[in-house]
Amino acid sequence: MVSIMRGIGLYSYMVGASIRAQLQYRYAFVMNILGWAMTYAGTAVTMWVLLYSFGALDGWIFWELIFLFALAVLSWGVCMIFFFHFRSLDQYIVNGTFDRFLVRPIHPFFHFMAMKFDVGAFGQFLFSIAAVGLAYSNLHLHWTWQWLVFLGAVIGGALIQGGLLVAISSVAFWTTRSERLYWVIMWPLKSLMNYPLSIYPRLVQLLVVFILPFAFVNYLPALILLGKTGRVFAPFWGALSPLVGAIFFALCFRFWMLGLDRYKSAGS
Amino acid sequence: MSLIEVNHLYKEFQVAKRQAGLWGALRSLLRREYLTKTAVRDVSFAVNQGEMVGYVGPNGAGKSTTIKMLTGILVPTSGEIRVNNLIPYKERQKNARQIGVVFGQRTQLWWDLPTIESFELLKQVFQIPDHRYKQNMATFADILGLDEFLNTPVRQLSLGQRMRADIAASLLHDPLILFLDEPTIGLDVLAKERMRQFITEINRERGVTVILTTHDMSDIEKLCRRMILIDNGQVMYDGELVLIKDLFGKERVLIVDLEGETDSFSVAGAQLVKEEGNRKWLRFNRELTTASQLINRISEKYEIKDLTIKDTEIEEMIRHIYEKGLAVYEMNSCRIENNKF
Numbered sequence: 001m002v003s004i005m006r007g008i009g010l011y012s013y014m015v016g017a018s019i020r021a022q023l024q025y026r027y028a029f030v031m032n033i034l035g036w037a038m039t040y041a042g043t044a045v046t047m048w049v050l051l052y053s054f055g056a057l058d059g060w061i062f063w064e065l066i067f068l069f070a071l072a073v074l075s076w077g078v079c080m081i082f083f084f085h086f087r088s089l090d091q092y093i094v095n096g097t098f099d100r101f102l103v104r105p106i107h108p109f110f111h112f113m114a115m116k117f118d119v120g121a122f123g124q125f126l127f128s129i130a131a132v133g134l135a136y137s138n139l140h141l142h143w144t145w146q147w148l149v150f151l152g153a154v155i156g157g158a159l160i161q162g163g164l165l166v167a168i169s170s171v172a173f174w175t176t177r178s179e180r181l182y183w184v185i186m187w188p189l190k191s192l193m194n195y196p197l198s199i200y201p202r203l204v205q206l207l208v209v210f211i212l213p214f215a216f217v218n219y220l221p222a223l224i225l226l227g228k229t230g231r232v233f234a235p236f237w238g239a240l241s242p243l244v245g246a247i248f249f250a251l252c253f254r255f256w257m258l259g260l261d262r263y264k265s266a267g268s
Numbered sequence: 269m270s271l272i273e274v275n276h277l278y279k280e281f282q283v284a285k286r287q288a289g290l291w292g293a294l295r296s297l298l299r300r301e302y303l304t305k306t307a308v309r310d311v312s313f314a315v316n317q318g319e320m321v322g323y324v325g326p327n328g329a330g331k332s333t334t335i336k337m338l339t340g341i342l343v344p345t346s347g348e349i350r351v352n353n354l355i356p357y358k359e360r361q362k363n364a365r366q367i368g369v370v371f372g373q374r375t376q377l378w379w380d381l382p383t384i385e386s387f388e389l390l391k392q393v394f395q396i397p398d399h400r401y402k403q404n405m406a407t408f409a410d411i412l413g414l415d416e417f418l419n420t421p422v423r424q425l426s427l428g429q430r431m432r433a434d435i436a437a438s439l440l441h442d443p444l445i446l447f448l449d450e451p452t453i454g455l456d457v458l459a460k461e462r463m464r465q466f467i468t469e470i471n472r473e474r475g476v477t478v479i480l481t482t483h484d485m486s487d488i489e490k491l492c493r494r495m496i497l498i499d500n501g502q503v504m505y506d507g508e509l510v511l512i513k514d515l516f517g518k519e520r521v522l523i524v525d526l527e528g529e530t531d532s533f534s535v536a537g538a539q540l541v542k543e544e545g546n547r548k549w550l551r552f553n554r555e556l557t558t559a560s561q562l563i564n565r566i567s568e569k570y571e572i573k574d575l576t577i578k579d580t581e582i583e584e585m586i587r588h589i590y591e592k593g594l595a596v597y598e599m600n601s602c603r604i605e606n607n608k609f
Contacts, residue, residue, distance in 0.1 A: 006395075013392050021380035024421065100376045102341045104393055105364040111393075264357065265343045266281060 007110065014114035022119050029119065036123025040073055043194065044131065058199045063138040064226055069194050070131035071150075071225075072218040075157025076190070077124030083162035085116035090172035090179055093263070102264075109256060139226065146225050149239050153221035156241025160217050163245070163252035164189075170252075173259030189214050198232060205232055213248055216241045270314035271445065271477055272338065277347035279308040279333050279501075307333040309501035311347075317444075320471045320478040322488035322495040322509070326583050330501040331481040335447050338479070339369050352444060365394065368438035368476075372450035375434055377422045383433050384418040387440060394441035401440065408436040411466055428459035435463070439470065446470065448480035452487055464490050485579055489513070499586045516580040516588070522550045522562055523578065527571035535565050546573075 022029055044066055051062045060068070089112070092098040101108040136143075143150070164186055172178035189212060197205055197219040208214045220238035222228070229235060285301040287293065308330045315321055325331050336342040337349060340356035340363045349356055356363045370376075377386040391401050409415050412432040417425055425433065431451065438446060451467070452460045468491060470476050482488060488495055488509065495512060497505040505512065522538065526546045533548060534540060537557035542549035552562055559577055566572060 010392055014389065017378060017381060017385055017389055020385070021378065024380050095374065096371075097374050099336070099341050099371065100374075102360065103339050103364050103367070103369045103376075105361045106393055107361075264341065 010106070011110070011114050015117040018115065018117040019119055032120040033123040033126065036120060037126040040069075040124070040127040040131075044069065044127075047194075058196050059228075060196050063135045064222075064228075065195070066131050067135035067139070067226060068196065068218050068222045070128040070135065071153060071222060072157065072190070072193050073124050074128035074132065075154045075217055076161055077121040077128060078154060078158035079161040079165070080118045080121035080124065082113065082117075082158070083165045084118040084121070085113060086162075086165045086169035087179070087182060088116075089169040090177050093172050093176050098263070108260065109253065141226070143225070149221055149224050149241075152239065152242040153216075153218070153225075156221075156243070156245030157217035159242070159245030159249040160213055161186075161190075163249035164212065166249075166256050167252040170256040170259035173263040185212075193218055209233065209237075213244050216244045271317045271319075271352055272313075272315040272479075273348070273350045274314070274334075274338075275312050275348040277308055277311040277334070277337065277349060278306065278345045279330070279337060279342065280345045281305045281307055307501050308337070308344075311498070311501070311503055313496055313503065313506055315477060315479065317477055318471070318475045319494060320467075320492050321480070322492035323479055323481045323498070324483065324485075324488055324495055325481075325498040325504075326483060326586065329498050331498065332449055333501075334498075335369075335449050335479070335481060339367060339447055340364070365441065366444045368441070368443035368446045370431075370434050370438045370446070370448050370451055372431065372448070372453040375422060375430055377430070377433060377437060379423050380421055382419045382421055383414070383425065386422065386433070386437060390437055390440050396441050400442065404440050404442070408439070411469065412436055412462075427454050428456065428462075431455060431459070431463060432466075435466065439476070442474075443476065445477045445479065448478065450482055451480060452482065452484060460487075467491060485581065497585070497589075504586060504589050512585070516585055518553050518555050519551060519580050520554050520559065521578045521580070521584075522552060522559060523576045524548050524550070524563075524566060524572055525574040526566075527573055530570065533570075535562065537565070538562055 047065050047069065048062060051057060051065065055061075057065060089098070092101075092112075101111045104111060135141075165182075168178055168181050168185060170178075171181055189208070192200070192204070192208070193214050197208065197215055205215070209216075209220075215233075216238070220233060220235075221241050222238070223233075223235040224238040281304070282302045283305045284296065285303050287296050311330075311334060323331055323334065333342065337344050338351060338356060340360035343357045351363055352366055354363045354366070377383065378389060387401075387405065390396070396404075405414075409418075412435070414433065414436060417429050417433070420429075422430065422433070435448075435451065446467075448467070452463055455463060464487065467478060467480070471478050478491075480487070480491065493509055494507065495505065495509045496503060497512075521541070524547070526533070526548065528546075530546050530548070533543070535550065538550040538552040540548060541551045550562065552559075563572065563575065
C-alpha cells in the first residue's frame, strides 16, 4: 500500500516535470494540440462527404459513424497520455540513453512511462469530446447504465492500444529499431477501426476480435451504446472491453519485460 | 572482505556477421551468421572501500561492459560479481541505491528542464531525506559552482557545466561507490582539472570508492594510485601506478614537422618510431635527454615547422607489455592475495 501511494506520488511528480518540459516549447505545444484536432476533424469531414452520396454505410448513419470514430480517438488520447513515450523507446536504445533507467531504484517500465506525459493528446480530447457530445444529442441518446460501458470502453481501449504500443516498442530490445513497425501494425489497425467492422472480410474480423483485440476499442462497445445489433457478434461483447484490455495489456507488459531481459544479456 | 569483488567474469555477445557488398547485405537479410565476441574474458579483481581505481584500456577493450555489469545493467555470461555483498544484476534496484553512475558521453539529466529540476526529481526517485539533500546541494554548489547555471535548461549547458551537474546528480543519494565512465572526455584543460579536483575531494572527504574508466593517461596519473589495464577483454596489469610510471613515465614522444629533404633522418638520443613524410615521431627518455637538447640537435640540421610532445599512450603501453612481457599475472595474483588480509 505504501509503495502504491509512493508510486502514484512519484508518477504525478514526474508528470508535472514532463509537462513543464513540454511547455518550454510553447509554439510546438499549441501547434501539436491544434494540429491533431484539425487532423481528426478532417477525417470527420471525409466521412460526411462519403455518406452524403451513400446515405448510410452498412446501416450506420453519419452521426453513428462519427460516434464510432470519436470513441476510438478518445481512448487513443488517454492511451497517448500514458503510453505514447514508448514509441520513442528505440531512440533511447540506439543512443544508449536507455541505461539510465536501469541505474535507478525504481521499476524501469514505470520510470520510462513516467518520463513523458504527452500533452499533445489534448488535441484528441478537444476533438473527441466535442464529437461524442454532438453525436449524443443528434442521435437523441439517453444513457443510464450505458455510461459505465462507455467508461469501460475508454479504459479498455486505452489499455488495448497502449498494450500494442508497448509490445511494438519492445521489439527494439531485439532489433534496436521499432518505429517502422508502428506504421506497419498500429496505424493500419487504427484506420481500420474508423469504420464498422461488419464491412470487412471474416478473416479481418476474427483478427481484431481474438488476436489484436481492436474491436473492443470502439466497434463492440458502440453496438451496445448505440443500441445496434451486430450481425457478427452479440452486443454484450462490448461490455468486456476493460477485461480484454487488462488481459491484453498484461501480456504486452510480459513481452516488454522479456525484451528487457534480452537487452540486459545482449546489450545494444 | 572487499567492497567490490569480481571473479572470473566473462561476457560474450552474439554479433551478426556482416558480409561485404550489396549481395552480401541482401544475403544476410535472409540468413544471418553470428559470431561470438568475448568482450570481457576471465576478469578478476577486488576493490577495497575508499580506493580510487583507474580502469584503463583502448576503445573497445571491455571497460564499459565491465562497468555495465557492475552497475547491474548487463547480466554476465559467467563469473561472479559482488558489490557490497549484492549481486548487481539480481538486485539491481537495491544496488542502484548504493552506487552513483556517470556516463561521460550521455547525460542522465532531464534534457529540457532547468538543471535544478533534475536534482529535485532525483531526490524523489531516490527518496533522499530533506536535510541530506539540502546539505549535499550546498556542498556541491560550493565546490562545483552549480549556482551559475541551476536555472538553465540542461540542453543549453556547456559540456563542462553538464559534466559538473551530472556528477553532482550521481552523488546526491550518498552512494558508497561512484562509477565514472570517461568523466573528462571532451573537456578543456581547466574543466578537466576542476573535475579531477572534485573527484579527489569526494574520495578523500566522503570516503566514496571511485572506479573510473578513461583513455586519458593523465586522468589516471593525477587521480589514482592503482590501475587496472585491460585490452581485448583481459586484464593486462593490475597494481600500483608507480610501477607503470617507472616503465613508461620517463618516456615521451616528440612529434616534429620538418622543412625540406628529410630522408634518412636520425638524431642522437631518440628513436624514430614512426614517420609520415616530413612528420617524425621520436621516442626519448627524458631522464637521459631533455626535449630542448633534442630540439637543438634537430634544428642544427633541419628547419622545424611545428612540434608537440606527448606522453606514452595507452596503446603504446599495451604493445610494450605484449612485446616485453610484463609479469602481469604474478602481480595480479599478488594483489588478490593482499586483499585477503
